[in-house]
Amino acid sequence: MAKKTTSSPKHRNIPEPTIARLPRYLRSFAEFAHNQHTVISSKELAGASGINPAQVRKDLAYFGQFGQRGIGYDVKTLDSKMREILGLHKAWRIALVGCGNLGMALLQYGGFAKAGFRIEAAFDVDPSKVGWELEGVRIWATPAIRQVVREKKIEIAIIAVPASQAQRVADDLVDAGVRAIVNFAPCVLTVPKSVLVRGVDLASELEHLTYFLEKSNRTEK
Amino acid sequence: MAKKTTSSPKHRNIPEPTIARLPRYLRSFAEFAHNQHTVISSKELAGASGINPAQVRKDLAYFGQFGQRGIGYDVKTLDSKMREILGLHKAWRIALVGCGNLGMALLQYGGFAKAGFRIEAAFDVDPSKVGWELEGVRIWATPAIRQVVREKKIEIAIIAVPASQAQRVADDLVDAGVRAIVNFAPCVLTVPKSVLVRGVDLASELEHLTYFLEKSNRTEK
DNA sequence: TTCTGTGAATTTATTCACAGCA
DNA sequence: TGCTGTGAATAAATTCACAGAA
Secondary structure, eight states: OOOOOOSSSSOSOOOHHHHHHHHHHHHHHHHHHHTTOSEEOHHHHHHHHTOOHHHHHHHHHTTOOOEETTTEEEHHHHHHHHHHHTTTTSOOEEEEEOOSHHHHHHHHOHHHHHTTOEEEEEEESOTTTTTOEETTEEEEEGGGHHHHHHHTTOOEEEEOSOHHHHHHHHHHHHHTTOOEEEEOSSSOOOOOTTSEEEEOOHHHHHHHHHHHHHHHHHHHO | OOOOOOSSSSOSOOOHHHHHHHHHHHHHHHHHHHTTOSEEOHHHHHHHHTOOHHHHHHHHHTTOOOEETTTEEEHHHHHHHHHHHTTTTSOOEEEEEOOSHHHHHHHHOHHHHHTTOEEEEEEESOTTTTTOEETTEEEEEGGGHHHHHHHTTOOEEEEOSOHHHHHHHHHHHHHTTOOEEEEOSSSOOOOOTTSEEEEOOHHHHHHHHHHHHHHHHHHHO
16 A cells, blocks of 8 residues: 655644644753753653653654653754754744834843844834834834835744734735734734734733632632 | 532533633624624624634533524623633732843733733842832842732732743742742743643744744745 | 524544563 | 553544524
């Protein structure tokens, strides 16, 4: 029986939850490497990321056979493989739209740089901010999005503007050729399905918690 | 046949993904109410939040029968019910630990206030920041966490310190009686299971996107 | 008729449990 | 022996499809 064409180690497609866990594994590798571990078992990795060991093994096995039976996984190899899988071997070109409090924080936030991401251009509607340079990043006027994003070949955009303006900004970004968006505005964006969107709603994280706190208050009574 | 004891409209417990969607519905209600809609159907709500209509109905039905067959849901009623379910009818006492770039942004971030959350106290290790007041919120020294959190009866904490310090901060918070934590540090926190933790890793959102971008680059070739 | 509420069917994800290799 | 890789079993979430109320 002929095998189906397969470009990746596993031809079936990877479950979303698995992809969402990869960055967590990556953090764990850094931690283990820092503590001079050269090898980790699925059990250790599971412990460090609060996940079932079988789940860890299955997640990793989607991408190839990285482990050694009886031994475990080589931390360095796994770290390198995982970076490759997540596409972190190249420097992605990122833009930030909205330099309010949140935008400013994201611009200065060390976590992006540490993970290897660099913001190439920032945008804001406020004329008093335009022209400034912060953390080596020039702030442009929002109407310049189409031109600048296209010129700089920006691939990923972070939206940190009020919800009322988010869709318009997204339209411009898409028009300028952006391929993915992280949206911090609390609204759903409509974009062509070739463009990827991930929404991050900070307030909803708190609401998720208050749901459980409220529930435990109720059942306690 | 005797009915099983049931405190909530539905006695089975609510799926996690359902809870995660509730805040999204809440945003939609606000939007529909703003556009003078008094009634919405599951289809409209689904369209606005990018979810299957049957899913919307099932989600809402976990909490009671809020709709009218043939008509739809009353926006105001649903909004109010949803706020009650999420525990948003009371003002939760929140603390912020870490007033670096991200912490400062969260302190000033309008989204929390808009959702009805208010930060009562902030903490930082930097002595030059201690004593300042920002957005009406006093910044305390980090070692004061135990005392201030206890005195102010803080229930929820937001951690925005470097990963290396996050666990220590979490220990202090737990010790001071905090019941839930939103953790922005890219690490897993160990806390008693009575304490709720939600991790938000901003870099991992980007990594999630680069995974798909990288993959589409590969398959395009 | 329209649209909700919900069992049943389906799809998807997690966990188990063990064969196979170092 | 110890630990991976993975089919099989289980659990969970989503979607279908339709009965029932306005």
